[in-house]
Amino acid sequence: MSLFPTLSLSVISENNMTGESTVKPFEPNALHPIPFETALFKGHLMLLVRPTDDSSIPADENERNEKCVGNFDHIFVGKKRMIEFQIQGVFRRSPAGLLFMGIEITEQMSLGLVTKGLCRMLLNFMQQFSKNLHYSFGEGDFINSNKNDQLEYPHISFPLKDLDRLVVTKQGETPPKLGSVIEETEESIAKRKLMKADQYNEWNTTDVYTLSFNTHYVDLPSWRIVNVPIMKDMNLRTFWGNSLVRLVGYEFIDNTKVEKSNGGGKHEQRCLNYLFCAQVSYTLLYIVNFLLHT
Numbered sequence: 001m002s003l004f005p006t007l008s009l010s011v012i013s014e015n016n017m018t019g020e021s022t023v024k025p026f027e028p029n030a031l032h033p034i035p036f037e038t039a040l041f042k043g044h045l046m047l048l049v050r051p052t053d054d055s056s057i058p059a060d061e062n063e064r065n066e067k068c069v070g071n072f073d074h075i076f077v078g079k080k081r082m083i084e085f086q087i088q089g090v091f092r093r094s095p096a097g098l099l100f101m102g103i104e105i106t107e108q109m110s111l112g113l114v115t116k117g118l119c120r121m122l123l124n125f126m127q128q129f130s131k132n133l134h135y136s137f138g139e140g141d142f143i144n145s146n147k148n149d150q151l152e153y154p155h156i157s158f159p160l161k162d163l164d165r166l167v168v169t170k171q172g173e174t175p176p177k178l179g180s181v182i183e184e185t186e187e188s189i190a191k192r193k194l195m196k197a198d199q200y201n202e203w204n205t206t207d208v209y210t211l212s213f214n215t216h217y218v219d220l221p222s223w224r225i226v227n228v229p230i231m232k233d234m235n236l237r238t239f240w241g242n243s244l245v246r247l248v249g250y251e252f253i254d255n256t257k258v259e260k261s262n263g264g265g266k267h268e269q270r271c272l273n274y275l276f277c278a279q280v281s282y283t284l285l286y287i288v289n290f291l292l293h294t
Contacts, residue, residue, distance in 0.1 A: 004028050004049055004221045011036045011045065012277040023279070028220075029072060033088070033178040040251060041275040043089015043209075046178050047247070050076045050083065052221050074181055080216035080227065085247055086178050087211040087276055094205055097253035098197045099275070100134065100267070101213065102157025107243035108142040109154045118231065119239060123156070125230055130158045132197060134267060152268045154240075159197035160249060165212035166192065168202055175208040182212040211249075223282040236282075244282075249275035 010025045013036045026034045029051075033044035075084050111119065119137070127133050133156065140151035160166070165182040169175035176182050192200055203209075218236075219226045226233045236245075251273040254265050 002027060003051065006221050006223065006282055007049070008281045008283060009047060010279045012038075012274075012279065014038045033086075036276060038092075038274050038276065040093065040095070040273050041089050041091055041249070043087060043276075044178060045085070045087045045276060045278060047278060047280075048072050048075050048084040048086070048179070049220055050081065072179065075179075081214040082216050082219050082226065084212065084214040085278070086182065087249070088175060088178050088208065090208055091203060091205045095203050095251050097251045097271075097273075099160035099203065099249065100157040100252055101160050101163060101211070101247075101249045102134075102155055104153040104155035104157075104246050104248055105138075105240050105243040106142075106153055106246070107241060109137050109239065110241060111137065111239070115238060118234070121230060122225070122228065125228060126156070130162055132159050132162060134158065136267065139266070140268070150266075150268050150270065152266050155267060157248075157250075157267065159200075160211070161192050161195065161197060161200040161202075163211050163213050165189075165210070167210040169208040169210065171206055176210045178210075182210055220280060220282075245280050247276075247278045247280065249277075251275065 007028060008025070009028055010023045011034055012021055012023055014021050015037075024034070024036070026047075028047050028049040030046065033046050035044050036042075072084075075081070116137070123133070123135055135156045136152050136154060138152060138154035142151065165184045167176055167182060167184050216227050217225060223236045224233050225231075225236060250267075252267055253271050253273070
């Protein structure tokens, strides 16, 4: 059984020759990084989740190897983070627009006045940590989404250069190992975070990019927002309904030129080219199966 039976993960890959997309399932805390590719980026990713029970990770290394499960105590012990998302790879072409990372859902949100007020309170809290936060509750025709080029998915995103860690490895050098603690100097972090999104010009097709994002506000196995000082823990279905959530990186090409320096304006699907897309869905089906067989 999976370490996290409530979670179902997959990554979307695109065939660079045919343009066809495939959805490949993978496990959180996998022993080896998961390969993926899009028209814009090719690499590997890992989604690391704080174990709900330390005893659920096999103590024996051979048993962990047999189950293809890694031990990531070095990521979580002594830290508050609940998840860490790591990506590493190369660009297939030089980006033509601003680069963002964030979360999105592909279904229309149904929010009442109270729930929308809670959303805005949460977003205001998040903006304390990222001044360049971009968000939308979604706009457009979700029913006929394939025919609606002005569809904007509900999302929260920020410039890719504002990630927790962003390490650029030159040709001939060895990049960080995914699954390890990604190291970056405080000077490098401060320098890039002071820049506007269009001022960061380190993107190219020769370097290897290692990206790391973590948060201690989302507990995926219980599907809850946690540890937020301004509110009690809440079920994510309060905001997202039954939709899966996608962890995405994308190129934003804004033809309207609205607030170009930081990616203002609507992030409509017609304006986006994805670097990566990992999907996470939550289910309680395993509990039903357990009750039926006990």
